[in-house]
Structure formats: C-alpha cells, structure tokens
Amino acid sequence: MSRLRLPLISVGLALAAGASAARADGLIVSLSSREVVIASNYQGGSITVFGAALDKDGEVRPPGPYDLVVTVRGPLETIDVREKTRTLGMWINREGRDFVRAPTFLAVLTNRPVAEIADPETLKHEDLGLEAAAERRIAGAGEKLTGEDAAFVAALRRLQEGRRLWREDPRGVDFIGASLFQGEIALPPNVPFGTFDVEVRLMQGGETLARETTSFQVVKSNFEARVAGLAEDQRLAYGLAAVALALLSGWLASVIFRRD
Amino acid sequence: MQIYLPIAELPVDVLLVLAMSLAVGFVSGMFGVGGGFLMTPLLIFIGVPTAVAVASEAPQIAASAFTGVLAYWRRRAIDFKLGAVLLVGGVFGSAVGVAFFNSLRAAGQLDAFIAVSYVLMLGTIGGLMLVESVRSNLDRAPKPRPRRTPTRRFFDRFPLKLRFRRSMIHASAIPLAGLGAFIGFAGAVLGVGGGFLLVPALVYVFRVPTAVVVGTSLFQILVTMLASTVMHATTNASVDIVLAILLMIGGSIGSQFGVRVGQKLSGQRLRLLLAVMLLVVAGRFLADLVIEPDEPFSISQTERA
Structure with a gap:
C-alpha cells in the first residue's frame, strides 16, 4: 500500500509543478488577498505572501541554500524631507531634500538581514532594503553621498519607520519545510491607498536566481x-x-x- | 471607538475628538469666542495634517457663528450694514489668505508661520487682557466711561464716509473693510474665526456699542468662514467633512454649557481666565519654536508620481 502511495504523490507533485515547470524563474508566489478595503473602523491589517522555490526541473525542492527577499512597495510619491535649523532663535525648516518616486509604503521581508544577503552595491543597484531605497531616490545627489545627503537619507528612513510605513524585517520570511515559504505584510492604520507591488526574489550568494512579482490593492x-x-x-x-x-x-x- | 477620516486619511478616536470639541465649545460659549485658536492646535496635535485641520475648522466655526447670529438677529443686535462693509474686505482677505496658505504649504513653512502667528497674536492679546484685568482688579474705583465724542483719529479723514445707524457710528468704509480683510486673512491662514481680534477692534478703535459688536462680528465671521470653507474645498480639497461633523456636534453642545457657566462669572474674572488661556496656548507654540526639537527632520508628501 505504502509502496503504491509514494509514487502517486510524486506524480501528483510533478503534475502540480508541471504547470510552472515551463517558468524558468523557479518561484511560485501568491497572496492571501488581492484587496484590502479600508472602512471607517479600519485599524490596520495584514496580507500573507506565500510561495515555493523551484529548481530548474520544476520540482518543489530547494536549489541549495538560498535567500528570499520580499519587497512590498506602496504608491510612489515625491517625499520631501526638511530639516529644522535655528534661525533668529527659532527652529524653522531650512534645508530640504526631495526623494523622487519614493514608495509611500515599503516593507522588506527577508530570512536574514539584507546586509548579509548581498553587498551594498548590489543592494543599491537592485533596490533591496530600506537604506538602498532611500539612497537611490534622493534628488540631486552624486554617486557618493555627502554627509548632508546621508543625514537626509537616514532621516527619511527613521521617519517612515516611525510612522510604521517603512519596515525591514530580517526574520519576516519563514520557511515551511525546505522549499515553501511565507511572510506576513503588516499594514498600519495609516496605510496609503493604491496599488502595492510585491516583488519576491530568490537569491543565492548575492545573485538573483529568480524574481516573481504580483500586486494587491488598498482601497477605501x-x-x-x-x-x-x-x-x-x-x-x-x-x-x-x-x-x-x-x-x-x-x-x-x-x-x-x-x-x- | 475609532473612525476613519476620509480626507485626513487617518483613524481617530471619536470620543477623543468629541471630548476635545466639547471642551473647546465650552470655552467658546463661556468667553464668547469661536475657539478656533484652541481647536486647530489640538487637531494638529493628534496628528491631523495642518492643512486639513485648518480647513475643517472653518465649517465648524461657521456653524457655531450661525447659532449666535440667529440669537442676536432675534434681538436685532446685528448691524448688517457694518457687517457688509467688513465682509467686502473679509472675502477678499480670505481669498488672499487661502492663496498664501497654499504657497506656504508648498514652501514647507506653513507650520512655522502658524506657530509664529499664534505666538504673536495670542501673546499680544492675552498679554494686553492680562494687564488690563490685573490693573482693574487692583484699583476698584469705577473707570471713567469712554467718551462717545471722540478725538479725531487718523482714519477719520478717509473718504467714503458711511453712517451706520444701528452702531451709531459715522466712519469711513476703508479702514473697516481693511479690518475685515485682515480678519478674513487670519481666518483662512490660521483656522481661527477672529472674534478675539474683531471684537476689541470694533469696541476700542471704532467705538461701536458692545451690544451690537458681538452680533455683528459673529455675522462677519459666519460669512468669512463659509467663504473660507468653499475656497479651501475648491483649491485644496482639504475639508474633511466627517471631522467637521464631529467638531460641530461637540462644539455646539459644549458651548451651551459654557454660556451658562459664563453668565455666572464676572466679566473681569472671565477676561482674566481668557487672558491666561491665550497666554498658555501662545506659550505652548513658543516652546515648540524655541526649544531644540528631538527630531529636527520632518516629512511632507507632494504630488503622486
């Protein structure tokens, strides 16, 4: 009996994976919900992202030790960060920096700290993590950030984290067994409205093996x-x-x- | 109990907002002021964006002014002609104020401007009232009544003289419209009705009898605030109607109790209390301005990309 069942299960798995075997990307991603409705009693919510990592044969089997980076980006806006300095004895906004096309909501869920997943250049180039997200979008800065610009980058990150709109969670992705994973995207009460893009990356040694995207809507x-x-x-x-x-x-x- | 404010885009505690507006309504009923100067800072404090706080205060001030106008109208204590002249300036002032408000917001200086204005305005009025009430507490001797045959003032030479029968004054329309314009401007930028500016100006500068002043000033505030509401709605879309309704409910109930308590207190004591309160609010804003902030950075979002 048990001899018969095992092959059956593998056939079933092969069939289930068969649909995605054609996808060379090696990731299946899904969300627990496609729409979050904000009504007058809304006090925050969450969406679960789950999926499986596939190797080249489409088997639900991990292609060796890997990392997962789930990036959720809310609607893009120009965010203006200003700094108060002492003027005529009063603390008044003087200097400012624009962050162009910055996500108003940003959640980065990983299985370990982003700094351990890839080197800073890769992170910045691939837009992974909060630090990179802020650094990439500051307007009018050179390749190398000056001390002033760096202070604004840090401030944007700090303020957005304080408003619970940006979040980096180095333990945000849980593995279930060897190849299934899931993560929870927490949405605060002040979540913005619009389309939220979810990008999942399967990484190994700082290289992106596979990338899959999906999205959900936050509507009033x-x-x-x-x-x-x-x-x-x-x-x-x-x-x-x-x-x-x-x-x-x-x-x-x-x-x-x-x-x- | 939380309710989501659709324009401010944040959830607030209904009971907290109602309690705040009840308290402010109480104060406004007690002293006969609009209370905008207290409510706007409180709203900003609980996280409502400054622009939405100022714009949503306007309909609430209009509602409470309208209640007052109806009462004074029944007593025929409104000088509509004087009100109309003030309004000519007032509507113009509001329009300039809303435009100024929007440019300040774009430049990121709205909060600082509001803070400095509150400090100057409330500090000056509160300080003057405090000095006056302490002085009159010290010397109990009856003061000589203000003379109704005044010395000539500089603006008495202005043209466009009008006779205001109900107010029993004969004055040029120009300084009156100018005063109205200033009140309208202040109302649009600071989210205050301006009663605490208009009443003393009409009484002390234009020598309008107190009986007529309050009704007329409420009438002017009513129309200016209605105009402000429409202008904030059309230029900014920043009037939060849900918030405005909460403020109206709390404000109108609170003021009824305030009026009753206010009638039991002497005018002198009332003025002293009001002066202290104005100074406290001014002090709070001053502290925010001069004390080094824990977080010197702040965020504002502009147009969607």
Whole structure:
C-alpha cells in the first residue's frame, strides 16, 4: 500500500509543478488577498505572501541554500524631507531634500538581514532594503553621498519607520519545510491607498536566481471612497455641501438650545 | 471607538475628538469666542495634517457663528450694514489668505508661520487682557466711561464716509473693510474665526456699542468662514467633512454649557481666565519654536508620481 502511495504523490507533485515547470524563474508566489478595503473602523491589517522555490526541473525542492527577499512597495510619491535649523532663535525648516518616486509604503521581508544577503552595491543597484531605497531616490545627489545627503537619507528612513510605513524585517520570511515559504505584510492604520507591488526574489550568494512579482490593492470602502472622490472631483459641490451642513447644524443647535 | 477620516486619511478616536470639541465649545460659549485658536492646535496635535485641520475648522466655526447670529438677529443686535462693509474686505482677505496658505504649504513653512502667528497674536492679546484685568482688579474705583465724542483719529479723514445707524457710528468704509480683510486673512491662514481680534477692534478703535459688536462680528465671521470653507474645498480639497461633523456636534453642545457657566462669572474674572488661556496656548507654540526639537527632520508628501 505504502509502496503504491509514494509514487502517486510524486506524480501528483510533478503534475502540480508541471504547470510552472515551463517558468524558468523557479518561484511560485501568491497572496492571501488581492484587496484590502479600508472602512471607517479600519485599524490596520495584514496580507500573507506565500510561495515555493523551484529548481530548474520544476520540482518543489530547494536549489541549495538560498535567500528570499520580499519587497512590498506602496504608491510612489515625491517625499520631501526638511530639516529644522535655528534661525533668529527659532527652529524653522531650512534645508530640504526631495526623494523622487519614493514608495509611500515599503516593507522588506527577508530570512536574514539584507546586509548579509548581498553587498551594498548590489543592494543599491537592485533596490533591496530600506537604506538602498532611500539612497537611490534622493534628488540631486552624486554617486557618493555627502554627509548632508546621508543625514537626509537616514532621516527619511527613521521617519517612515516611525510612522510604521517603512519596515525591514530580517526574520519576516519563514520557511515551511525546505522549499515553501511565507511572510506576513503588516499594514498600519495609516496605510496609503493604491496599488502595492510585491516583488519576491530568490537569491543565492548575492545573485538573483529568480524574481516573481504580483500586486494587491488598498482601497477605501464605499463611503470613504465616495467622500474622498467627491472632495477631489466635485470640489465646488463638496464645498457647498460643507457650507449647507454648517448652516444646518448651526440652525439645529439654535432650535434645540433656544433659551429666549 | 475609532473612525476613519476620509480626507485626513487617518483613524481617530471619536470620543477623543468629541471630548476635545466639547471642551473647546465650552470655552467658546463661556468667553464668547469661536475657539478656533484652541481647536486647530489640538487637531494638529493628534496628528491631523495642518492643512486639513485648518480647513475643517472653518465649517465648524461657521456653524457655531450661525447659532449666535440667529440669537442676536432675534434681538436685532446685528448691524448688517457694518457687517457688509467688513465682509467686502473679509472675502477678499480670505481669498488672499487661502492663496498664501497654499504657497506656504508648498514652501514647507506653513507650520512655522502658524506657530509664529499664534505666538504673536495670542501673546499680544492675552498679554494686553492680562494687564488690563490685573490693573482693574487692583484699583476698584469705577473707570471713567469712554467718551462717545471722540478725538479725531487718523482714519477719520478717509473718504467714503458711511453712517451706520444701528452702531451709531459715522466712519469711513476703508479702514473697516481693511479690518475685515485682515480678519478674513487670519481666518483662512490660521483656522481661527477672529472674534478675539474683531471684537476689541470694533469696541476700542471704532467705538461701536458692545451690544451690537458681538452680533455683528459673529455675522462677519459666519460669512468669512463659509467663504473660507468653499475656497479651501475648491483649491485644496482639504475639508474633511466627517471631522467637521464631529467638531460641530461637540462644539455646539459644549458651548451651551459654557454660556451658562459664563453668565455666572464676572466679566473681569472671565477676561482674566481668557487672558491666561491665550497666554498658555501662545506659550505652548513658543516652546515648540524655541526649544531644540528631538527630531529636527520632518516629512511632507507632494504630488503622486
């Protein structure tokens, strides 16, 4: 009996892997959900990314010791970092740096610290890790960062981490057995809206063996979306509605609490 | 209980916001001020972006001003002609204020400008009131009534003289519209109604009887804040209607209790309390400005790439 079952299982696995055997990339990636809806009671959430590493034969078997880097990038924006300096006895914003097309949300999940996975040049070139993400996007800086620029790079990372929008988790990817993996993408209450790109890299000795991408959406629920949409698209009508509301509530208060 | 603010894009505790607006409403009812100068900083403190805080305060101030206007209207204590002249300036001031607000925001100097303005404005008014109330506490002798046949002031020579029957004044429209413009500007930039600026100016500079001043100033604040709301909504899309509703509920209930308590206190004591409060808020902003911050860096996001 058991003799019969084993080959059957391998056939099943081979069949299951067969679909992806044609993919030379060697990674299968999926998400627990494709959409996160933010309603008025939203207090943060999470999405699980899971998958399997394949070798060249499409077998669910690890191609030796490897690293996994899961990078989740939220909508891109120009982020402006400013520094207060003492001016006329007051602390006022003076210097500033723009970070162009920077992800408003960035989560980097790995199985060990990114610095151990690849050398700094590779990390920067391949946009892996928070440090590299900040360094790559600073506007008007040379190849080698000056001390001033480096301070802004560090500040961007520190501030975004403080707002829980950027996160680097060196133990964010768990292996299940030898080749299956999973990681949890935590989304804070102040998560931005839009498309989040998920990039999974299978790496070995600092080299990318395989790369697979997918994405999910963070959307406002009906009511929130409608309010925000109106505020943006029907500006005058929205403003007039706010005016009507103010007059109505002022009048209501005067009727309810009338004392003369 | 958390609620998500769709424009500020962050969840806030409903009870916290209601409690804050109740407290500010109480204060505003007690002293007869709008309370914007307290509410805007509080909103910024709990994490609402400055732009959204200022813009969402405008409809709330308008709502509470409207309640007041209705009450004073029934008592015929509003000089609509004077109000209209103030408004000509006020709407112009708001428009300039909103434009100025947007350029400050783009330059990253909005927070600093607001902090410096609060320190100067609240510090000056609070300081003057404190000196005045301490002085009048010290010498209990009745003060000579302000004369109604005033000496000529520099702006009495301005043209465009108008007679305001209900206020019993005869003054040029130019300084009045200028005053209105300044209040409108301050309202749009700082998220304050400006009652604490307008009332003393009308009483002490233009010698309008106190009975008419409050109603007229509320009328001017009402229209300016409505204009501000529309302008913030059209230029910035930064009016958070959910936040505004919360502020209106708390504010209108709180002010009813404030009015009752305020009526039991003497005018002198009220002015002393208000002065102390203005100075405390000014001090808080001053501390933020002059004390070295733990984190000198700050972030602002601009357009989506």
